[in-house]
Structures are given as structure tokens and as C-alpha cells.
Amino acid sequence: MIFFTSDLHFGHEHIIQFSHRPFRNVTEMNRQLISNYNAVVQPEDTVYLLGDLSFQISVEKANALIAQLNGKKHLILGNHDKSYAPELFEEILIYRDLREMQKWWVLMHYPLLEWRRERHGAIHLHGHIHSKGLDNNLSNLQKGIRRYDVGVDANGYYPVAMSTILDFFQLFTLQIS
Structure with a gap:
């Protein structure tokens, strides 16, 4: 399977208050x-x-901490990332176009206003904004914007599967049509 996530902020004590995360301290959060x-x-x-x-x-x-994470990891750099050990990742990039499940996916840490193949059904995945729950993703969808926040704060502190994102767009597009 293919998963997406962002904004774990390992070690960042203040992110607990800033993003209203339900953890007592950074050790528990990590x-x-x-x-x-x-x-x-x-x-x-x-x-x-x-x-x-x-x-x-x-x-x-x-x-x-990163070494404890399962899977074949691909890193799209964010504004707080460091020079991590390259052997932890399959690749380290700033931006990635991905063709999977008969769709184009545009991956970047930051939300974009426009992206490649946007008018041809491409879905843009991002983090950075620390939105809570699916409200931001639903708001975008209601405006016809195929942009999805994969950050942990928006997804119950779990990675989100590609199939789940596709289901989200298909299910909610039917409901608002």
C-alpha cells in the first residue's frame, strides 16, 4: 500500500500547545x-x-526516531527538516509528481494554489498548515479544489492511505453534486 503523512514534528514540545495535540509531553507524543x-x-x-x-x-x-518508522520512506522536505541520514529514505526531494492508481498526485510540503495537471484531475497532497480534522479538506472539496492535507493533525495522528484519499474525493464529490 501507499501512505502519506507530514508534520510529525518529533521532539517539538511547543507543537503540542500550538496545534492542540492531545499529548502530555513530547516523549508521549513521539x-x-x-x-x-x-x-x-x-x-x-x-x-x-x-x-x-x-x-x-x-x-x-x-x-x-525516523528509523523506527516502518515502510519504504520517501521524504519531501519541509521547512523544518534537517540533513537526515540519507539511508533512511528511498529518495529526498522538494517536490514530486507521482502516477499511481490511474491518477496524478502532486506532492509538496506546502499547499499550492495551482499545480501540474490540476485541470486534468491531479490531486495535490501537502502538509504544513496543521489543520484539524477534515474541515480544511472538506472546504477545499466544496470549492472544487482537489487539494488534501495529509498532516497528522488533520488525520487523527495517523498516516493516510492513498485509497482513503481517493475514497474521500469520490464519496464527498457524490454528496455535494
């Missing part, structure tokens, strides 16, 4: 995010991490 991730992502799965994996911790500590 542990729970890894547990949630590994509960859905298997070692043979592919995961696109759309940036901001860590903040305010050493590269060594960040690498140790």
Missing part, C-alpha cells in the same frame, strides 16, 4: 506518533513523508 504510524504502515509499504519530521532536536535523535 511514542504515540510512532505507534500510530507503525499500526497502519507495514515494512513493505511505501510512505511519502511530506516534511517537518522533526524540530528542535539533534539530527542524531531525529534519525533514531
Whole structure:
């Protein structure tokens, strides 16, 4: 399977208050995010991490946490990312076009106003904005915008499967038509 996530912010104590995360401290947050991730992502799965994996911790500590995550990891760099150990990832990029499940996917840490193949059905996946729940994704969909926030804050602190995103667009498009 293919999964997406972003904005884990391992080691970032202040993200708990900033994003109203339900954790007592950064140790609990790091542990729970890894547990949630590994509960859905298997070692043979592919995961696109759309940036901001860590903040305010050493590269060594960040690498140790990232190494605990299952799957074949592809990193799309975010504004807080460091020089992580390259062997932890299949690739490290700033932007990625992906063709999967008969769709084009545009991957970047930041939400874009326009993207390649947008008028031909491409779906843009991003993080960065720390939206809560599906409200932002539903709002975009109601406006006819195929942009989806894959950040942990928007997805119950779990990675989201590509098939789930496709179902979201198909189900809610039918409801608002």
C-alpha cells in the first residue's frame, strides 16, 4: 500500500500547545506518533513523508526516531527538516509528481494554489498548515479544489492511505453534486 503523512514534528514540545495535540509531553507524543504510524504502515509499504519530521532536536535523535518508522520512506522536505541520514529514505526531494492508481498526485510540503495537471484531475497532497480534522479538506472539496492535507493533525495522528484519499474525493464529490 501507499501512505502519506507530514508534520510529525518529533521532539517539538511547543507543537503540542500550538496545534492542540492531545499529548502530555513530547516523549508521549513521539511514542504515540510512532505507534500510530507503525499500526497502519507495514515494512513493505511505501510512505511519502511530506516534511517537518522533526524540530528542535539533534539530527542524531531525529534519525533514531525516523528509523523506527516502518515502510519504504520517501521524504519531501519541509521547512523544518534537517540533513537526515540519507539511508533512511528511498529518495529526498522538494517536490514530486507521482502516477499511481490511474491518477496524478502532486506532492509538496506546502499547499499550492495551482499545480501540474490540476485541470486534468491531479490531486495535490501537502502538509504544513496543521489543520484539524477534515474541515480544511472538506472546504477545499466544496470549492472544487482537489487539494488534501495529509498532516497528522488533520488525520487523527495517523498516516493516510492513498485509497482513503481517493475514497474521500469520490464519496464527498457524490454528496455535494
